[in-house]
Amino acid sequence: MFKSLTARAIVPVAVAVTGFVIICCILLYSLMKSDIISDTVTYATGLADTVVKSTRYAMLNSDRETLKNIIDNVGEQKRLEHVRIFNKKGLIMFSSVHGEINRFVDKKAAGCVECHSGPVPKETLAAMQKARRFTNERGVEVLAITAPIYNEPECSAAPCHIHPAEQKVLGTLDIGLSLADLLQNLKVMRERMIVFSIMVLLLTVGGVAALLWRNVFLPLRLLIEYTERTAQGDLTAELPDCGPELSKLANNVRTLSEELKQAESSAPRGEGTE
Amino acid sequence: MRNGSSLQSEQKPPLQDFEGLRQESESRISRLHLKSGNGPLSLALFIALSILAQNDFAILPSLPDEVLALLGRPPSTNMISAALVLYSFSAIILILGRMMSGSERYGGVLHVGYLAAFYTFYHFAHALAENFWAVFAAGATVLILESYHLWTYCREEIRKERELLAQLERKEKSGFAP
Numbered sequence: 001m002f003k004s005l006t007a008r009a010i011v012p013v014a015v016a017v018t019g020f021v022i023i024c025c026i027l028l029y030s031l032m033k034s035d036i037i038s039d040t041v042t043y044a045t046g047l048a049d050t051v052v053k054s055t056r057y058a059m060l061n062s063d064r065e066t067l068k069n070i071i072d073n074v075g076e077q078k079r080l081e082h083v084r085i086f087n088k089k090g091l092i093m094f095s096s097v098h099g100e101i102n103r104f105v106d107k108k109a110a111g112c113v114e115c116h117s118g119p120v121p122k123e124t125l126a127a128m129q130k131a132r133r134f135t136n137e138r139g140v141e142v143l144a145i146t147a148p149i150y151n152e153p154e155c156s157a158a159p160c161h162i163h164p165a166e167q168k169v170l171g172t173l174d175i176g177l178s179l180a181d182l183l184q185n186l187k188v189m190r191e192r193m194i195v196f197s198i199m200v201l202l203l204t205v206g207g208v209a210a211l212l213w214r215n216v217f218l219p220l221r222l223l224i225e226y227t228e229r230t231a232q233g234d235l236t237a238e239l240p241d242c243g244p245e246l247s248k249l250a251n252n253v254r255t256l257s258e259e260l261k262q263a264e265s266s267a268p269r270g271e272g273t274e
Numbered sequence: 275m276r277n278g279s280s281l282q283s284e285q286k287p288p289l290q291d292f293e294g295l296r297q298e299s300e301s302r303i304s305r306l307h308l309k310s311g312n313g314p315l316s317l318a319l320f321i322a323l324s325i326l327a328q329n330d331f332a333i334l335p336s337l338p339d340e341v342l343a344l345l346g347r348p349p350s351t352n353m354i355s356a357a358l359v360l361y362s363f364s365a366i367i368l369i370l371g372r373m374m375s376g377s378e379r380y381g382g383v384l385h386v387g388y389l390a391a392f393y394t395f396y397h398f399a400h401a402l403a404e405n406f407w408a409v410f411a412a413g414a415t416v417l418i419l420e421s422y423h424l425w426t427y428c429r430e431e432i433r434k435e436r437e438l439l440a441q442l443e444r445k446e447k448s449g450f451a452p
Contacts, residue, residue, distance in 0.1 A: 008426060012373055012419060016366045019415025023362050026408040027355045033404070034351070 006217055014205045025197050033186055040143055040182060041131045048147035048175045051083065060154055068094055081142045081176040088171060141183060144176040219246045226250050230257045292446045296439060303435045310428035313421025316382030320389060320413045327393040330402050348398035355405065358392055362412040369419045378427060382420045389413040
């Protein structure tokens with residue numbers, strides 16, 4: 001199968017084009033996926049900051065009812081899986097999932113361990129370090145952001161409740177966004193890229209194969225048939241139409257064959273045997 | 275008659291010349307057979323490496339923190355991916371060029387080294403899981419092309435050597451000099 005001229009001309013081109021298109025598609029998909037996730041993290045960080053800012057006044061006034069309402073209302077938004085605020089000890093104070101209020105979060109779990117891995121917890125994290133991905137108990141893939149709620153002069157000096165001024169972080173807001181839509185979009189994008197790649201491959205490999213067949217292999221087959229008939233002594237065979245180069249070759253074969261035949265017939269009998 | 279027979283014995287080639295040429299040709303054929311096996315060998319080596327890489331080199335012990343600190347920050351994933359595209363493109367062009375010129379050169383083992391470097395860079399950049407199949411596709415393409423080139427080259431050379439052997443046999447039988 002691989003010995004024929006057709007295979008030797010088409011197989012390397014097909015392998016090279018197919019391989020390169022696959023490499024580029026995988027890398028492009030990976031690049032687009034990481035860009036989309038990075039954009040989602042930026043969006044979620046902005047959303048977390050918005051929630052922290054909108055709860056600031058209620059926190060300063062120690063208005064727990066308003067705070068609870070804000071968290072409940074934000075938590076009702078589509079795509080939001082959870083919104084919770086927990087204090088420095090890890091006790092959940094407010095949550096859109098009411099069942100988890102007054103429970104402790106695990107400091108060794110993803111999302112907490114980034115700050116609490118050392119003996120002294122970190123106070124700031126880069127945007128991508130604040131993000132974590134996990135599958136929640138409902139089987140939904142979630143992208144969660146933890147945003148620290150920092151102590152401010154207004155907080156430490158407020159008469160209602162006392163936070164010492166040296167305490168940098170008062171608590172943390174944890175917000176989780178469902179990635180179901182994003183993953184669905186990525187799946188559609190992946191399928192479109194596969195279809196596009198197959199079309200490019202079919203056009204390239206098919207195009208090369210068709211052109212080679214029409215311009216090289218078919219004329220070559222006609223030439224082989226013609227030379228075989230000429231070699232058998234049939235000088236009446238018609239010269240095939242196989243392009244300028246191959247026609248010239250066929251003509252040369254015919255001339256050679258005619259001259260040989262003439263030389264053979266004009267030579268006196270028995271000359272070669274002496 | 276005596277003169278004629280002495281002339282004939284002078285023209286007749288020594289038998290050891292035929293034997294030497296035949297042995298040389300046969301050794302070339304076995305060398306080519308051996309060489310054509312290098313392609314699948316490199317492919318097998320690459321597949322073994324890929325099996326290790328698929329689990330993010332979990333079997334291998336991780337480097338100590340001091341060594342990691344000494345190595346510094348890994349290049350960004352985008353940079354590694356750009357290098358991978360450039361590498362695949364140039365490797366494919368070089369192999370196709372070698373196919374066109376009928377060159378004997380084979381760089382399969384060298385390519386396994388380059389691909390191992392890509393796996394390592396992605397591993398240290400914590401992006402191997404997402405880019406594993408890209409490196410695998412690059413390796414498979416380059417090594418299949420290399421193997422195909424080597425296989426067709428060796429087969430062609432073996433055919434030429436066999437023709438030479440047949441010609442030698444004919445000459446030996448007819449009493450011509452090699």
